[in-house]
Amino acid sequence: LANKATHILTFPMEVGNMGYGIFTAKKGSGAQVAQERWVGADTVVVSNGVYELAFDPQTAQLKSMKNVKSGVAVDMGIQWGWYNSSVGGCTPEISPYEYSCSNQASGAYMFRPNTSELMYPGPPVKPTLKVVEGDLVTEVYQGFSSWVTHVIRLVKNQPYVEVEYTVGPIPIDTPWVKVPADVTTNWGKEVIIRYDTNISSKGTFYADSNGREMVKRQLNGRGPSYPPLNISEPVAGNYYPVNAMLSLDDGQVELAVLTDVTQGGSSLKDGSLELMVHRRIQVDDSRGVQEPLNETMCGCNDINADPGQMGEHGHEGDGGCVCAGLTIRGRHWLVLDTVEAAHDQRRVLSEAQNFPPTLAFTAGAAKATSPEASFLAADLPKNLKLQTLTSNYASFNDGQLLLRFSHLYSVNEHPTLSQPVQVDLSKMFGSGYRVAKAKEMSLTANQDKATMEAAKYDWKVKDVTGGLVEEQLASCNSVEEHTPMDGTVITLRPMEVKTYLITFEHSEGSVLV
Numbered sequence: 001l002a003n004k005a006t007h008i009l010t011f012p013m014e015v016g017n018m019g020y021g022i023f024t025a026k027k028g029s030g031a032q033v034a035q036e037r038w039v040g041a042d043t044v045v046v047s048n049g050v051y052e053l054a055f056d057p058q059t060a061q062l063k064s065m066k067n068v069k070s071g072v073a074v075d076m077g078i079q080w081g082w083y084n085s086s087v088g089g090c091t092p093e094i095s096p097y098e099y100s101c102s103n104q105a106s107g108a109y110m111f112r113p114n115t116s117e118l119m120y121p122g123p124p125v126k127p128t129l130k131v132v133e134g135d136l137v138t139e140v141y142q143g144f145s146s147w148v149t150h151v152i153r154l155v156k157n158q159p160y161v162e163v164e165y166t167v168g169p170i171p172i173d174t175p176w177v178k179v180p181a182d183v184t185t186n187w188g189k190e191v192i193i194r195y196d197t198n199i200s201s202k203g204t205f206y207a208d209s210n211g212r213e214m215v216k217r218q219l220n221g222r223g224p225s226y227p228p229l230n231i232s233e234p235v236a237g238n239y240y241p242v243n244a245m246l247s248l249d250d251g252q253v254e255l256a257v258l259t260d261v262t263q264g265g266s267s268l269k270d271g272s273l274e275l276m277v278h279r280r281i282q283v284d285d286s287r288g289v290q291e292p293l294n295e296t297m298c299g300c301n302d303i304n305a306d307p308g309q310m311g312e313h314g315h316e317g318d319g320g321c322v323c324a325g326l327t328i329r330g331r332h333w334l335v336l337d338t339v340e341a342a343h344d345q346r347r348v349l350s351e352a353q354n355f356p357p358t359l360a361f362t363a364g365a366a367k368a369t370s371p372e373a374s375f376l377a378a379d380l381p382k383n384l385k386l387q388t389l390t391s392n393y394a395s396f397n398d399g400q401l402l403l404r405f406s407h408l409y410s411v412n413e414h415p416t417l418s419q420p421v422q423v424d425l426s427k428m429f430g431s432g433y434r435v436a437k438a439k440e441m442s443l444t445a446n447q448d449k450a451t452m453e454a455a456k457y458d459w460k461v462k463d464v465t466g467g468l469v470e471e472q473l474a475s476c477n478s479v480e481e482h483t484p485m486d487g488t489v490i491t492l493r494p495m496e497v498k499t500y501l502i503t504f505e506h507s508e509g510s511v512l513v
Helices: 339-354 449-455 468-476
Strands: 019-021 035-037 044-047 051-056 061-067 073-084 128-133 137-145 148-155 161-167 189-197 204-208 214-218 240-242 245-249 253-259 263-266 272-280 328-338 372-374 384-390 401-407 421-424 433-441 489-492 497-506
Touching: 044 128, 044 137, 051 148, 061 328, 073 148, 161 189, 161 272, 189 253, 204 240, 245 272, 245 339, 253 263, 253 272, 253 339, 272 328, 328 339, 401 489, 489 497
Parallel strands: none
Antiparallel strands: 019 372, 035 128, 044 051, 051 061, 061 073, 073 189, 128 137, 137 148, 148 161, 161 328, 189 272, 204 214, 204 245, 240 263, 245 253, 253 328, 263 272, 384 401, 401 497, 421 489, 433 497
């Protein structure tokens, strides 16, 4: 599908919390047009007022990143590559060798490369480098092959660096790799992007758990509740799900990578974070899908094929078709700062990245009584998220609306933002509406909180690790007790999620339920 657009319109905007804004664009001659910048023999430096990036013109690669406001600076590189998917067999470099031998292939449910080697996405070449500078946005365009490109984007005064990548169609064959004539090069490819720094992370990194707590991960290690680890898969065995962010630090400086979709990620060497962004695999992993992970633009499937007889190009069992694989596009936001400052920013930025304003378009001038509005009387505390406000379940709850909040920070994540947070529901909403009545419920609002707590089973547990698991739990459990509602004032502890049934009252005396 070709995009016929010739320009990108970029402008700053602010939309009120729980509100809207109306903006009008029309053709004119006064707009500032971004200009391509000449790339010569000198180091190429770009900045948005918060971050400064330096590129080596000889290699066309990023070489450093600096937070100009805090002074934190690191050596930085971005590397693209792919792992060769295993079709079953033994993984090299493992001792004893038998530990790594398995018939398990990589596929839809499994990630298993056949080696730790990271291969370049195509014939090795010097990446292309183009810089386009505008008043609001500076973009660095880089191409690594015909199927891997990215744009590094710096938005004026924004506390992150965006890497927008486009990957695909991933080729099936690999003609640039020299192999014996009798060896096929129709290999599965698992494409990753790697951010390399000189931060001394000592094999430790952190990945979020379903967008909530950041869980400490150790290269070639497991937590205290796990049995001793036999390292049979040095790459796949160190990959973890990343729903929101992946980070590492040296105790002073932190690099965090925020994702816009769930991906697999790891840190396979000090100062390095990598995330898998795309896959195209040629064999089935025998886990129930009965076809290889080989999605194509044609939507070809193996509808009529017998199990084990799936086509390597997404063929149907009776002939099928051959066409290009899928192309994906995604964004990473990079945050580099002191540990405390990075922890301050990353949660709020992750919310902005994953829950942007909903866009709607209309031809001609929009007609509205007000071009902007916010239905909150004041901004919420930085560590509090209004997660749900819905009437979907009102018919089951005597017309009451469901209101849900979440605390964005975990225990000890930040000295102030990890503290309990209070808000008065009766003073939270504007436009003449106030919460007249509220009742705390269970998370799903199928019973009131008090009933749920009274029915909880008191589990008798024993730490069989000699206290190691209890110590780990204590480090992430809030020391504060659950705080019940005080009138319409609610309190949330770190990472706590609370649900309420509420009744609105309008200043003119009407009740909204």
